Amino acid sequence: MIKTFIAGILLGLAGAAAALHYFPAVNQSREQSLIVVHPNRGNTESFHVNIPMDRVMTGAPSQKEPLPVGLEWPVDPRFADTRAELFKIRNGKDAVVGVASRIAANNASSGDIVEWVLHLPARGSAYVIMEAEALEDGYRTGNLATGTREFAPLVGRVTEHWVADTSGAEDAPAGRIEITTAFVAREVEEE
Amino acid sequence: MKYLITLVVGMAVGVAAFLALLFYNPMTSQNKLSPLSVSDNDVIVFNYSAVAEDALVFTNDGESTVAPYPSKVLQLWEPTVRLTSTMATVMRDSRNRPAAIGIKFSSRSESTRILNGEAIVDSAWHIYVPGRGSLFVEQRENYWNYLREIVIPAHRSSGDNWRGNWSGNITSGPGALGTARVFGGSGEFADLETDGVESLSAKAYSANDGPVAIDGKLAVELPAPNSDATLDP
Numbered sequence: 001m002i003k004t005f006i007a008g009i010l011l012g013l014a015g016a017a018a019a020l021h022y023f024p025a026v027n028q029s030r031e032q033s034l035i036v037v038h039p040n041r042g043n044t045e046s047f048h049v050n051i052p053m054d055r056v057m058t059g060a061p062s063q064k065e066p067l068p069v070g071l072e073w074p075v076d077p078r079f080a081d082t083r084a085e086l087f088k089i090r091n092g093k094d095a096v097v098g099v100a101s102r103i104a105a106n107n108a109s110s111g112d113i114v115e116w117v118l119h120l121p122a123r124g125s126a127y128v129i130m131e132a133e134a135l136e137d138g139y140r141t142g143n144l145a146t147g148t149r150e151f152a153p154l155v156g157r158v159t160e161h162w163v164a165d166t167s168g169a170e171d172a173p174a175g176r177i178e179i180t181t182a183f184v185a186r187e188v189e190e191e
Numbered sequence: 192m193k194y195l196i197t198l199v200v201g202m203a204v205g206v207a208a209f210l211a212l213l214f215y216n217p218m219t220s221q222n223k224l225s226p227l228s229v230s231d232n233d234v235i236v237f238n239y240s241a242v243a244e245d246a247l248v249f250t251n252d253g254e255s256t257v258a259p260y261p262s263k264v265l266q267l268w269e270p271t272v273r274l275t276s277t278m279a280t281v282m283r284d285s286r287n288r289p290a291a292i293g294i295k296f297s298s299r300s301e302s303t304r305i306l307n308g309e310a311i312v313d314s315a316w317h318i319y320v321p322g323r324g325s326l327f328v329e330q331r332e333n334y335w336n337y338l339r340e341i342v343i344p345a346h347r348s349s350g351d352n353w354r355g356n357w358s359g360n361i362t363s364g365p366g367a368l369g370t371a372r373v374f375g376g377s378g379e380f381a382d383l384e385t386d387g388v389e390s391l392s393a394k395a396y397s398a399n400d401g402p403v404a405i406d407g408k409l410a411v412e413l414p415a416p417n418s419d420a421t422l423d424p
Contacts, residue, residue, distance in 0.1 A: 001193070001194070001196055004194050004197045004198050004201065005197050005198075005201040005204075006200040006201065007198065007201065008197065008199065008200065008202040008203075008204070008205060009201045009205035009208065010200015010204035010205060011198070011201070011202050011205060011367070012201065012203060012204060012205020012207075012209065013206075013208060013209045014205075015202065015206065016205070016206045016209040016210065017306065018211060019305045020213075020305050021306055024301060024303075025303040025304075025310075026299045026300060026301050026303045026311075027301065028271070028274060028299075028301055029202040029270035029271045029273065030271065031271055034387055044390065049205060054265075055265070056248065056250060056264060056265045056277070057247070057264070057279055058293070059247060059248075059279060068248065068261050068264040068265065069261060070261030070262070070263065070264050071247060071248060071261060072247070072341075073247070074247075074281050074289055076288065076289045076294075077287070078251060078321040078322065079292065081321070082292060082318070082319060082321060084279060084292050084294065086248065086250075086277060086294065088265070088267070088269070088272065095269075095271070096269040096272060097271050097272075097274060098271065098272060098275075099267065099272055099278075099296060101278050101294040101296075101317045102197045103292070103294075103317060103319045103325065105192050105279065105319055105321065105325075106262055107231070107321055107322055107378075108322075109322040109323065109378060109379075110230065110320075110321070110322060110324045110377055111377065112381070112383070113319070113324075113325060113376070113377045113378075115317070115319075115325055115377070116259045117294070117296070117315060117317040117327065119275070119277075119296035119298070119315055120271075121271060121272060121274060121275045121298035121313075121338040121403070122271065123327065124313075125238070125296065125315040125373060127315075127317070127327040127376065129377065129408045145374060145376055146327060146329075148313070148315065148329045149313070163383055167292060175413050179223070182280030
């Protein structure tokens with residue numbers, strides 16, 4: 001009987017160790033990446049934000065209807081020219097694949113800035129610095145400043161563009177912010 | 192039959208003994224000394240409250256211990272973002288003055304290895320300091336000690352809470368010395384590449400509501416101009 005009990009203890013120890021080793025504690029859900037590979041090197045991927053349904057936060061001073069309801073933007077005057085937004089971001093199939101922040105500020109010392117951080121939990125984060133001035137056609141361009149995990153070895157360009165909805169459908173969004181990335185491996189770019 | 196029952200009881204004892212070994216394993220304790228504390232360079236410190244209700248916005252899947260704030264904020268319930276939380280907060284300087292707007296994305300990491308005492312969260316900070324510029328901080332955080340010394344004791348407590356004084360670094364990488372990578376985006380931080388360390392200082396935690404009195408501190412090393420010091424690889 002005592003041998004059976006000891007065998008049980010050993011089995012329990014081994015089983016618990018094996019379970020913790022072989023079964024992942026965290027398993028991030030993934031959507032298929034919809035990347036277009038171009039023959040002249042690099043690839044592009046499109047994301048979008050449906051407005052207003054994907055807007056998590058709009059932080060800016062003196063808002064009549066803050067988003068979310070109950071948001072109390074700091075009254076300190078140093079934040080008067082700062083606008084911070086949070087969004088869910090979607091892929092080409094309209095599936096949510098991550099979250100993003102966009103900070104725009106106009107400050108005499110640090111200049112005009114427009115920046116994005118795209119955070120895709122299963123893939124990594126991309127830190128994008130945009131040009132302060134949008135182009136005449138409404139596009140704003142920028143560069144991938146740095147990235148984490150999947151985006152770490154990449155460099156490239158990013159564009160943002162507001163597209164108003166013209167479908168007229170009752171449940172259609174007012175429009176969408178389209179974000180298109182054109183990335184290439186850093187080694188290829190340096191060749 | 193009695194042999195089968197003996198085996199099952201033995202296995203239960205074995206599993207319990209393994210979990211106890213894992214929980215009390217001193218080898219998985221983290222170093223509480225910040226690598227930046229021995230730096231000769233200036234360090235810029237951003238303080239914030241890790242309590243959701245002190246943030247501008249905190250959101251997650253809506254089913255976790257910590258409830259989203261404000262209550263009507265959009266929740267991250269979709270499968271791809273369900274294991275992610277996002278916080279926007281006002282960060283304060285060492286004199287407790289509002290210094291920056293910080294947005295933190297935290298996602299539970301697939302590199303979590305409970306066997307090794309690693310409860311990993313991949314996180315990124317997007318920080319704007321008015322008048323100075325912007326920063327991006329990439330880090331891997333290990334919450335094992337936080338879970339072991341605060342969260343689990345709170346759940347085991349008859350009052351479902353924990354009170355005490357606990358402080359520790361949560362940054363565990365990607366730098367070899369356990370530091371975060373910091374990139375400057377604009378203003379005086381433009382093109383900056385340096386290290387950072389985030390730490391928590393906890394005084395109260397509720398098993399039902401999450402952090403009650405927990406402060407966070409993000410320290411960023413500012414290399415001296417023309418410094419030839421190399422980054423933590």
